[in-house]
Amino acid sequence: METSIAVDHMLSVNDWMNQAAAAIEAEADHLTQLDSAIGDGDHGTNMTRGMRGVLAALADGDPDAPPGKRLILAGKTLVSTVGGASGPLWGSALRHGGRALGDRPELDGAGLVEVLTAALAAVQDLGAAEPGDKTMVDALGPALTALRERLDAGDPLDAALAAAADAAQEGARATTPMQARKGRASYLGERSVGHQDPGATSTALIVRALGSALVTTG
Amino acid sequence: METSIAVDHMLSVNDWMNQAAAAIEAEADHLTQLDSAIGDGDHGTNMTRGMRGVLAALADGDPDAPPGKRLILAGKTLVSTVGGASGPLWGSALRHGGRALGDRPELDGAGLVEVLTAALAAVQDLGAAEPGDKTMVDALGPALTALRERLDAGDPLDAALAAAADAAQEGARATTPMQARKGRASYLGERSVGHQDPGATSTALIVRALGSALVTTG
């Protein structure tokens, strides 16, 4: 178990992953439907398989591991179980996010900004997507920006997380009119316009799950 | 051209085949539909192809050939163009029917009885179907019986042909409750019950066409 030293401004990696897995699984059919329109109809299945793997790995893992190590384990598990585009992308995101934390015993708001910064960099490094290319970057980028701005402005973590989640969701919605320039959807050219990107949509779910990962007991 | 020596009691092979071809072609979709239910959905196409071949062969054939030779040519053409079960069966029927006529210059009612007797024998010889097996025999057999009885009773040829056509049609209808014991439909076992036999149905059309083959000019 992670030890939490204060109420409401620390995050549990396990809770985050648990909530994310539940949200992904609940929305799996929808994600697959989105991927059917502009991809190959497997995104819901891919992410479900990956998140189940992550939960199993965390359950089997070292109970005393610090958050960074947990994130690395989660990322490795995604790489090893998902495949497709989303596996290496989210996998590398969490691995690099975890590495950014090093051995720090706790994950607080500032730490999360570092995690998401490293995650976004990893996604862009591997996938070379720019904002506006109709990918998960269009959800992750705005989420990070919103989080950083709210924390910089002194907002409490829960409010900042809510803002980040809204920004990710808004970013996902904003992919609809875009023409895809990366991933499978790019094969469709102009026909990709008018559909919401599945990866951005699942990313918004994962970001939203952070709000349920606040450690409320000390 | 055939020479006709009297009004209304001679038959033209060419007219018979022309009328039969027209009737088959008009009903082709229906025949194929019947064959789809208990066979392989090609009976309309098969018979249409065959009858077209027959018309072409008769048009190319010796204009002075007697009816028997014309029937042999029609039969050979069916054998050579139809394939399937109906090709050899109707082909042999007409070949043997034609042979029964020899070189006789005309085809009258008595001749037609001989033709159909030989035809039915040929069908049963090749296909080994008994009445009640749900095949063309169930239309051809009753037609022959009705024709023979009416002519024996002294009815005029046109009335006898109408009776034969009605008997064939009734015979075809009567195949519906039968369980097929020959041909493809027999593979269905009890599932063949409740469907009218396509070959009996086309046979009724061919018999009915005889009524339009009466030579009315001398």
Added chain:
Amino acid sequence: MATAIQTMRKLLNDPEQAGKEALAGLAAAHGDILRYDAGAQIVVRADAPRKGKVALVSGGGAGHEPLHGGFVGLGMLDAACPGEIFTSPVPDQMLAATKAVDGGAGVVHLVKNYTGDVMNFKLAAEDAADEGIAVESVLIDDDVAVQDSLYTAGRRGVGATVLAEKIAGAAAERGDDVAAVAAIARRVNERARSFGIALSSCTPPSAGKPIFDLPVGEMEVGVGIHGEPGRRREPIGTAHEIADLMVEAVVSDLSPASGAKVLAFVNGLGGTPLLELYLLYGEVERGLRAHGLEPVRRLVGPFITSLEMAGASLTLLELDDDLLSLWDAPVHTAALRWGA
């Protein structure tokens, strides 16, 4: 009759010409193996006639590709007579094929047991006899879904046709005489049984619509290869259940020796992809072993099809040493090739 191609999910020009155009394409693609005589409407081995070799001729309706044209070549058929789709060819074709491949050692006709095929081949054999060519006819009737009785058309010829063409073809290649080649083909037929199931209907190009309606979630059990409905309709089973059904049907009818070496042939009906056929094969092998049988040779793929029908059939052949070595002998056709 003219059917618009817009009613079908098919690559066609004129639906009525589909079979013939496919043969022209087959010949264009495999000119080293075979030639297509469009006039006589036959497919003939490129190097026919082979002097002194018994010639093997088969044929039947089109729509079962690669059967039969795809099996013309070294170690298999000398000629194939393709009819219209699902319609037996006519005697003229069989006679032309017989004459084209006769190398003086006699000709064997491999005939699938369908009323039309049997009657047309019978008329052709009579014609060939008139022309002085000795023809031995072998009837293939391996489909256990159909009750064999004196009062029916008898069992259908299905998957065993492929195996008989391969094995009898090898016997002919090795120099067996006409009686021996025919005997081998008959032995294959005697030692083989098949059973098929369909998950969809199929659409003959000239009909333009499916032969029967089959709702998703149901299967036709005991189908042949002409888009006919099967013996009964059931809710679709798992591959495990379907394999058990097939294995049970063929094994109980064949009654192979316990521990017998068998060739298991899982055939696709045209629209079912290899992923599913291999998945089914795994289940079939499990089922065969559970019956104490030893699969030593396998053939998995769409080799005798029913247009684009979804479904599969199992053919089981009990092997002896001679059948096994003939199966392994070189073959070089469009659809089967090894050792050559």
Added chain:
Amino acid sequence: MATAIQTMRKLLNDPEQAGKEALAGLAAAHGDILRYDAGAQIVVRADAPRKGKVALVSGGGAGHEPLHGGFVGLGMLDAACPGEIFTSPVPDQMLAATKAVDGGAGVVHLVKNYTGDVMNFKLAAEDAADEGIAVESVLIDDDVAVQDSLYTAGRRGVGATVLAEKIAGAAAERGDDVAAVAAIARRVNERARSFGIALSSCTPPSAGKPIFDLPVGEMEVGVGIHGEPGRRREPIGTAHEIADLMVEAVVSDLSPASGAKVLAFVNGLGGTPLLELYLLYGEVERGLRAHGLEPVRRLVGPFITSLEMAGASLTLLELDDDLLSLWDAPVHTAALRWGA
């Protein structure tokens, strides 16, 4: 997520396990050629590793059978890494395969150009380098339906994959070193172009319903092999028109030398039977000759599929003497076999 098999016309047990069960069946049917390591989720040549031979590894999502597992064997792949259906495999598989087949002469990864495949193979190559195995990666991107530009994911890898696996496999078999094998594979990719059309959608087992809706009478033009919609939708054309469209697309992009000798590969997408593929091949050959090209080798059949999708693709490879002799070299795999 659990999808009932009752919603599909498929031979399945658990839809989620379809790919793995098919591999088990493949291995059961072809134990002489390959083995399936279910733990590592890889298919490996039965006699791997081959000491001193460059090893060829490919992989990608399942659902394209016989690609890639059906191409493991002498003269082609040393190992295949099959992902979930339509989902790239994971680096662990590629690493395990690479280690299993490394014969000390280096390993070539043949990677179809899809974001997922490229990224997973990239991570695997990094892992292999960490373990001291030199990996050369070759990207296949032959699909001219997709615009290649710096601002897209680039062209997809489709039919050329089969040809590259065959030809690079032969080069490895003849003893070429790792750079030479990779160079040959790159040459195949450079001299090959593909274009596909779909007449139906397809249904991933775990999704349980078709990826897109395509009314009868329409076709998707410019599709890949993952059930993606194509570049545009049009009323279905005749085989003649479709062949012209395909030939025009690949020839104009490839710009082969006039009079060039070519290999024409007419590929079925899974649900289209051989009758139609040969019919299309005849039209393709006509089209190629009209462009002054000389087809000297052909491959016709379902070799790189999109589950049970109806449709076809054309891959054109401009040959030189070396590519031709490597194409003709012996191959013994489940799906392609000659000379061995």
